[in-house]
Amino acid sequence: MAPGASRRICPGGDIMDETSSAPAHPSKKCPYCNIYLEINAKRCYSCKRRVGRANRVGIARKPLDWLAYLICILSWAAFGFYVWWAFLRK
Numbered sequence: 001m002a003p004g005a006s007r008r009i010c011p012g013g014d015i016m017d018e019t020s021s022a023p024a025h026p027s028k029k030c031p032y033c034n035i036y037l038e039i040n041a042k043r044c045y046s047c048k049r050r051v052g053r054a055n056r057v058g059i060a061r062k063p064l065d066w067l068a069y070l071i072c073i074l075s076w077a078a079f080g081f082y083v084w085w086a087f088l089r090k
C-alpha cells in the first residue's frame with residue numbers, strides 16, 4: 001500500500017481505496033436476484049450472472065451483452081441486404 005493513500009473501513013468490513021472511482025455505496029445489489037454483493041464483484045455468487053458496476057442507487061448494472069448486440073446488428077444487416085437483393089437490385 002502506497003504511503004499517503006487514504007483508506008477507510010466500510011461497514012461491511014471491506015477495505016476500499018478512497019481514491020478509486022468506486023461509487024459511494026460499499027456494496028451493490030444484484031439486478032437479477034437482489035442479493036447484496038461486494039462492490040467489486042464481477043459475478044453474482046448466488047445466480048452466477050455477470051453484473052456491472054453499481055449505479056447511483058447501489059444496484060449493479062447489467063453488463064452490456066456485446067454478442068447479442070452484434071448478432072442483432074448482423075441480422076439487421078442481413079435483412080437489409082436481402083431486401084436490396086430481392087427488390088432493389090437491377
Ligand SMILES: [Zn+2]
Pocket residue numbers: 030031032033034035044045046047048049
Ligand atoms: Zn444474482
